[in-house]
Amino acid sequence: MSNIHDDQIESWLKKLERESWQLELLVSAFTIFLLIGANSAFDEFIVQVQYEYNFSGSALAIIFIFLILIQKSILALTISLIIHLMLRGFWIGAIGLRSVQSSIDFGKLNYNEFFTDRLKKKVISLDRMVIMLDEICSVIFAFSFLLISILIAFGMYLSFVGVFGVAFSAIINTLPAGGLQNFAIILIVILFLFLLLIGVIYMIDYFSLGFFKKIRWFSKFYYPFYRLLNFITLSGLSRSIYYYLISKFSKKRIRFVYGIVGVIVFAMMLFSFDQYQYFPDGTNPYTISADVYDDQRPDDQYINTISINSNFIDQPHFQVFLRYDPSDNILIKANCPEFQPLKDDGLNWKLRIESDGPNFHITGRDYSDEDFSKLLECHQSIYQIQVNDSIYTNLKFHFYTHPHKKQKGLLTTIPTSEFLNGENKLIVKKISIDSVGARNPIDYAQAVFWYNQY
Structure with a gap:
């Protein structure tokens, strides 16, 4: 057998x-x-x-x-x-x-x-x-x-x-x-x-x-x-x-x-094959990138650093979105060492257990008692925003989830009254604090746009 x-x-x-x-x-x-x-x-x-x-x-x-x-x-x-x-x-x-x-x-x-x-x-x-x-x-x-x-x-x-x-x-x-x-x-x-x-x-x-x-x-x-x-x-x-x-x-x-x-x-x-001998790779102060404009960014592309409405502006205000990168947690902590983060870095419990004598209550996480105003100040403290040679220090920021890819960040509006008629440059820098407490602005992102004043 x-x-x-x-x-x-x-x-x-x-x-x-x-x-x-x-x-x-x-x-x-x-x-x-x-x-x-x-x-x-x-x-x-x-x-x-x-x-x-x-x-x-x-x-x-x-x-x-x-x-x-x-x-x-x-x-x-x-x-x-x-x-x-x-x-x-x-x-x-x-x-x-x-x-x-x-x-x-x-x-x-x-x-x-x-x-x-x-x-x-x-x-x-x-x-x-x-x-x-x-x-x-x-x-x-x-x-x-x-x-x-x-x-x-x-x-x-x-x-x-x-x-x-x-x-x-x-x-x-x-x-x-x-x-x-x-x-x-x-x-x-x-x-x-x-x-x-x-x-x-x-x-x-x-x-x-x-x-x-x-x-x-x-x-x-x-x-x-x-x-x-x-x-x-x-x-x-x-x-x-x-x-x-x-x-x-x-x-x-x-x-x-x-x-x-x-x-x-x-x-x-x-090795790579490239015949564009006189065209620079990457970004530099003379490069215009389409991913910073809401009306030009492809649907499948994420916001890398910042985003503005368009490269042509004709309104009294224009919006600037600053993407929140989790790596910025270190900068925020350095600028606001006294503020306790809302969450842990990584895994977080979705539930909260409260005891009332012999009784226990299980509820979702509640952040309503947090100082959101202070949190917003900590966020915006890591940015320096300027257009051309003008640095803006009194801008009002808001927490914002961008509709494109649901990316989290800050949203602010800048008045256009001091803009040049024609080409302007938005420059965003990040502020780091060194060991002696000095604030050091570092180039982060830029966007070129044209303003037409009617």
């Missing part, structure tokens, strides 16, 4: 191998369709996360790196599957051609004997081409998902190292200053360096196709850490594909492919 069962499995697997191309085509086409939509949605999500959260903290920086790696994984998978789909279509075309004519009749070509002999040696038969293309397509299909697992594994490792660092930093901060804290710092630094070391060894072993697994005395020591990193990086999910590929193909070819991919990646990182 066991032999019959094994034969059935073997027969089923062979049938699956013969018909797997149909599944590959279906999965590739459907996945490409989904990935193209997912890629644009994920791009927008990453931009949204950048504008709504402050990534200067180490924990959030780890999350952002992980999101970027997922984004690159989606792009890499899309490109790989498009290549696979094109080659599989070529394979189907070769099969269709073979049904018409299975071999090349060199006699009908009536070529010179010299050319005929060399073509017979160099031109492969359709049968061999079909088999070769089928194998290449299947390998590319498997490699596409292996590539994703590599990027995700790298992200998981970075996340683990980052969480390790954040968690132990929090523990160190709870310890009293002195010998115990110093000992904990030394111990954690040693553990952190060791974790980085085994990560580098694991990466070298992976891309060298098992260099450290071949060393007898080292392999036994390496195995427990290999298992640990397999668990951390979730590499066990793609381990079978990895070992299948490196055992089936020549390691020289695999290293050659690694080298080509590495050169392409580094070339894309280091």
